[in-house]
Amino acid sequence: MNSALEQFVNVPGTQLWFKDVGQGVPLLLVHGFPLDHTMWSAQIDALPSRCRLIAPDLRGFGRSPLGADDDVLTMERLADDLAMLLDALEIGGPVVLCGLSMGGYVALQFVRQYASRLHGLILCDTRAAADSPEAAAARLAMADRVLREGNAPLVEAMLPRMLSGGTARNHPRVLEALRRVMMGTSPRTVAAAQRGMARRPDMTAALARISCPTLVVVGAEDASSPPAEMRAMADAIAGARYVEIPEAGHLAPLENPAAVNAAILGFLDGIASRSNTTQPREE
Numbered sequence: 001m002n003s004a005l006e007q008f009v010n011v012p013g014t015q016l017w018f019k020d021v022g023q024g025v026p027l028l029l030v031h032g033f034p035l036d037h038t039m040w041s042a043q044i045d046a047l048p049s050r051c052r053l054i055a056p057d058l059r060g061f062g063r064s065p066l067g068a069d070d071d072v073l074t075m076e077r078l079a080d081d082l083a084m085l086l087d088a089l090e091i092g093g094p095v096v097l098c099g100l101s102m103g104g105y106v107a108l109q110f111v112r113q114y115a116s117r118l119h120g121l122i123l124c125d126t127r128a129a130a131d132s133p134e135a136a137a138a139r140l141a142m143a144d145r146v147l148r149e150g151n152a153p154l155v156e157a158m159l160p161r162m163l164s165g166g167t168a169r170n171h172p173r174v175l176e177a178l179r180r181v182m183m184g185t186s187p188r189t190v191a192a193a194q195r196g197m198a199r200r201p202d203m204t205a206a207l208a209r210i211s212c213p214t215l216v217v218v219g220a221e222d223a224s225s226p227p228a229e230m231r232a233m234a235d236a237i238a239g240a241r242y243v244e245i246p247e248a249g250h251l252a253p254l255e256n257p258a259a260v261n262a263a264i265l266g267f268l269d270g271i272a273s274r275s276n277t278t279q280p281r282e283e
């Protein structure tokens, strides 16, 4: 049985909480907004015999406090935090990075800054494009509103778009757990992340420069990062594998974990066999 390590590491201005469980190739799981590592529970439960899962709460989310100066959480800053987490864990070799939605925005910044640390990339229910000016303005307005009124307006606007119709209807406990996590994130963190996402760069042109093996995963009913957009993202990355997850919306790993876990394992096996053929093991 794998026992999980749960602890904090220091990053500039604050600390990051993370869970570390399992053995094998490190798989760094980066959650979406305004969530925390618990959205990966089904992967953390099922995959530790096949890989080493490292699931942080990004700064300000879950158990990781927001830094005193963190009024804008840029995707670049969050990517730097991940690199520091790997340093603290003394993981010098390459990892597989898996990010969902905002976690995917962070993953794309990690690719930009730390490509040599990557063995593989998994982009789940995310987007490469920047916000339109209207979407960015709406985020900034929501940031101000949440600071005045709390998270309820954000949660009411986001929640109906997060799950597939089937998950929302048939799994009310999933919906309620999600609402609790979203409501539990501090309004300061929500505002800072909204400001950071509003100014994230457009990464569409950079997709063609991604050179590590890449898996693109999307819920078939994702209304926020729709399958057509994610398929185009996969088409822009040389050799990327594209998997559409049935009976899932924007949170595919949580809504249909069996299908997502199978896609992840198939991808990890593909990377392993590629490494075995390109790098003969020393006896």
Ligand code: MLT
Pocket: 031, 032, 033, 034, 100, 101, 102, 103, 197, 224, 250
């Ligand atoms: C997420 O799930 O992380 C959000 O949908 C990201 C966003 O607001 O763009």
